[in-house]
Amino acid sequence: MExxxxxxxxxxxxxxxxxxxxxxxISHEAICVLNCNEEEVFLEITIYFEDRPPLKSIPFEVKxxxxxxxxxxxxxxxxxxxxIDVPYAIEIESDLPIIxxxxxxxxxxxxxxxxSTMAYSIK
Amino acid sequence: MExxxxxxxxxxxxxxxxxxxxxxxISHEAICVLNCNEEEVFLEITIYFEDRPPLKSIPFEVKxxxxxxxxxxxxxxxxxxxxIDVPYAIEIESDLPIIxxxxxxxxxxxxxxxxSTMAYSIK
Amino acid sequence: MExxxxxxxxxxxxxxxxxxxxxxxISHEAICVLNCNEEEVFLEITIYFEDRPPLKSIPFEVKxxxxxxxxxxxxxxxxxxxxIDVPYAIEIESDLPIIxxxxxxxxxxxxxxxxSTMAYSIK
Amino acid sequence: MExxxxxxxxxxxxxxxxxxxxxxxISHEAICVLNCNEEEVFLEITIYFEDRPPLKSIPFEVKxxxxxxxxxxxxxxxxxxxxIDVPYAIEIESDLPIIxxxxxxxxxxxxxxxxSTMAYSIK
Numbered sequence: 001m002e003x004x005x006x007x008x009x010x011x012x013x014x015x016x017x018x019x020x021x022x023x024x025x026i027s028h029e030a031i032c033v034l035n036c037n038e039e040e041v042f043l044e045i046t047i048y049f050e051d052r053p054p055l056k057s058i059p060f061e062v063k064x065x066x067x068x069x070x071x072x073x074x075x076x077x078x079x080x081x082x083x084i085d086v087p088y089a090i091e092i093e094s095d096l097p098i099i100x101x102x103x104x105x106x107x108x109x110x111x112x113x114x115x116s117t118m119a120y121s122i123k
Numbered sequence: 124m125e126x127x128x129x130x131x132x133x134x135x136x137x138x139x140x141x142x143x144x145x146x147x148x149i150s151h152e153a154i155c156v157l158n159c160n161e162e163e164v165f166l167e168i169t170i171y172f173e174d175r176p177p178l179k180s181i182p183f184e185v186k187x188x189x190x191x192x193x194x195x196x197x198x199x200x201x202x203x204x205x206x207i208d209v210p211y212a213i214e215i216e217s218d219l220p221i222i223x224x225x226x227x228x229x230x231x232x233x234x235x236x237x238x239s240t241m242a243y244s245i246k
Numbered sequence: 247m248e249x250x251x252x253x254x255x256x257x258x259x260x261x262x263x264x265x266x267x268x269x270x271x272i273s274h275e276a277i278c279v280l281n282c283n284e285e286e287v288f289l290e291i292t293i294y295f296e297d298r299p300p301l302k303s304i305p306f307e308v309k310x311x312x313x314x315x316x317x318x319x320x321x322x323x324x325x326x327x328x329x330i331d332v333p334y335a336i337e338i339e340s341d342l343p344i345i346x347x348x349x350x351x352x353x354x355x356x357x358x359x360x361x362s363t364m365a366y367s368i369k
Numbered sequence: 370m371e372x373x374x375x376x377x378x379x380x381x382x383x384x385x386x387x388x389x390x391x392x393x394x395i396s397h398e399a400i401c402v403l404n405c406n407e408e409e410v411f412l413e414i415t416i417y418f419e420d421r422p423p424l425k426s427i428p429f430e431v432k433x434x435x436x437x438x439x440x441x442x443x444x445x446x447x448x449x450x451x452x453i454d455v456p457y458a459i460e461i462e463s464d465l466p467i468i469x470x471x472x473x474x475x476x477x478x479x480x481x482x483x484x485s486t487m488a489y490s491i492k
Binding site for chain 1: 255257258259260261262294296297299300333334335337346350352359360361362363364365366368
Binding site for chain 2: 007009011012013014015016048049050051053054088089091104106113114115116117118119120122
């Protein structure tokens with residue numbers, strides 16, 4: 001039997017889209033999803049804020065045996081996007097097991113800063 | 124039944140508030156808390172030092188279905204704050220499950236450095 | 247009895263080989279493997295892409311009681327290497343327990359950025 | 370009953386002491402240990418290399434209810450230290466539960482880069 005590769009529910013408390021960039025690299029965050037299943041996975045991404053109700057269940061799909069590095073600035077639901085320059089948090093729910101890593105590239109001040117961590121999963 | 128989203132007890136061994144900044148970004152650390160519960164959570168934050176007894180049980184609250192990116196320099200109890208330029212460690216206790224990530228932004232030397240990691244939780 | 251030191255299956259969703267470098271340090275990624283066993287371990291490394299089937303089972307060996315910091319740009323199978331400047335993901339399978347950490351050094355824009363995280367393991 | 374705060378055995382596959390520094394900040398790594406026990410803990414730190422047998426059981430102590438951010442360049446056993454500019458890995462064994470985070474500050478190329486991750490623990 002195949003091992004179950006990943007979990008269904010992932011969390012990233014430190015979300016932040018830097019408002020500025022310098023040089024040729026644009027500041028951004030990526031939710032990096034690995035789908036080791038044969039089947040496509042269907043994600044629902046919920047965004048939590050400090051001072052207002054969550055933006056719920058943004059849909060996203062990742063094909064089987066593929067990875068997708070999702071830029072958070074590209075996510076939207078009914079035209080609503082994640083605001084820049086605002087602290088927020090991310091929850092990802094998937095219909096099949098996945099693995100999630102979060103990275104941020106910040107070029108606000110010359111020249112380049114990186115951070116990365118595995119997201120937190122619950123079983 | 125809802126899955127239990129997070130844990131009650133989290134640890135961050137590498138705490139440090141950089142004493143200096145350059146540019147427009149101020150060096151700081153953030154304890155990023157995600158509260159997926161409907162109810163507000165009550166936190167107690169304990170600070171461990173290298174050479175003196177802990178500063179115990181600094182209180183903090185995070186509303187239900189919200190995140191809070193807590194700047195460590197803002198924490199205080201009876202007027203006592205975390206000193207800058209000193210190695211320390213952080214323990215967070217919560218009355219309901221939460222998820223915790225720790226990040227540091229350092230602009231001590233031009234221009235910008237970032238680091239981040241999920242905090243360590245015990246079940 | 248010895249404790250089992252590590253796991254057999256590890257994942258790194260955020261792989262990326264930066265195309266450019268500045269200064270004397272060359273941009274690169276490292277898959278850092280620690281083998282605490284007495285015996286040599288045999289790894290199979292699979293690379294997942296966003297838009298094409300995986301590059302499967304690149305072989306690699308790490309001797310007993312040794313570490314190896316594997317530069318991803320050095321991996322190849324039948325002459326095929328991991329392309330630069332492309333988002334990808336990594337799976338590592340081992341015949342004995344190992345521990346895996348992933349780090350990236352990026353000097354694309356002056357001068358230096360680092361990120362690191364433990365890889366994600368399944369039991 | 371008190372919860373058990375941490376584990377007895379921790380691993381950091383990506384160790385590296387940068388040989389150079391710029392500015393006022395010296396490049397270094399830190400093994401950040403948090404000891405939540407009342408009692409002092411006794412550590413044994415083993416260093417694994419790519420091309421020679423491990424440097425075994427460097428002793429270190431951390432007092433009860435204290436943290437210690439151990440600079441790897443300060444570790445030594447019988448006069449032997451961890452060489453700079455060499456890939457290595459770290460294992461930490463403790464006689465009581467602890468929590469371990471690893472961070473590196475690199476100022477090799479102007480000006481500053483940081484990385485950090487929780488160490489990997491086994492139960």
